[in-house]
Amino acid sequence: MNNCGLDLSECKFLGEGHHGKVFLRKDGKVIKICTTVRSCKSEYLILKKVDGSKYFPRAYKYEYLYMIRDYVGGECMRDYIKTHGLSKRLAINVIKLLEEFKRLHFTKIDIRCKDIFVESKERVMVIDPKGCYSRHKNYPAHLMKGLKNSMYLDKFLRVLKNERPKLYKEWILQNNLK
Structure with a gap:
């Protein structure tokens, strides 16, 4: 016990x-x-x-x-992209996850790479949701820092700009991140 x-x-x-x-x-x-x-x-x-x-x-x-x-299977995204890289599919799935945060009315539109698990077919799941309704962050700063540390931020931003230009403008240009 x-x-x-x-x-x-x-x-x-x-x-x-x-x-x-x-x-x-x-x-x-x-x-x-x-x-x-x-x-x-x-x-x-x-x-x-x-x-x-x-x-x-x-x-x-x-x-x-x-x-x-x-149970959430798979591998934490931080480790996953070290061995498999960041595919366009995975980048889009992460973008869809962040859009889901908005749909769920989260006040924190951010997550750390270690709190995203990548399952089969690069489906993503969240573990350890924290501060989703109590902290305020209108763009994914921690996620982008993790992607930058893994050398995949530029690729993620290219996918974001091509697939979701409005979000790119909202997150990157309005927050002076580029």
Whole structure:
């Protein structure tokens, strides 16, 4: 038993981040044990609010320091693009994810590369949604910094400019990023 009273003996440890540890259950769902009640409740409420979006795992249960939610497979985008590069398809899927943030009325239109998981056919999913409705950012600064560090920012911006010229103008030109 852990400090939440959960028996994790039949669960597989998947990983650990700033906000908690994640374990895979036999039924294919995950248990995320959070470091604080506040971070756990906040993430759970965000996942419930965006329930039905194809970009977020479904949350099933919240108890004090842990939640049960769907498993997100694949590889974190930061690592994925190091070995596979940034294809046009992946860039478009990330742009669509950011458009989904707007559709969901997020006040933070940003995400870190490490919080995007790339699944088969370069489908993207969000893990660790934080500050989506409490922080204010009208363009994806953290994402662009991660892409710049991986040497793929220029390619991403070319795809953005060609596929979504209005967004390019809104994010890049209006924020003096180019």
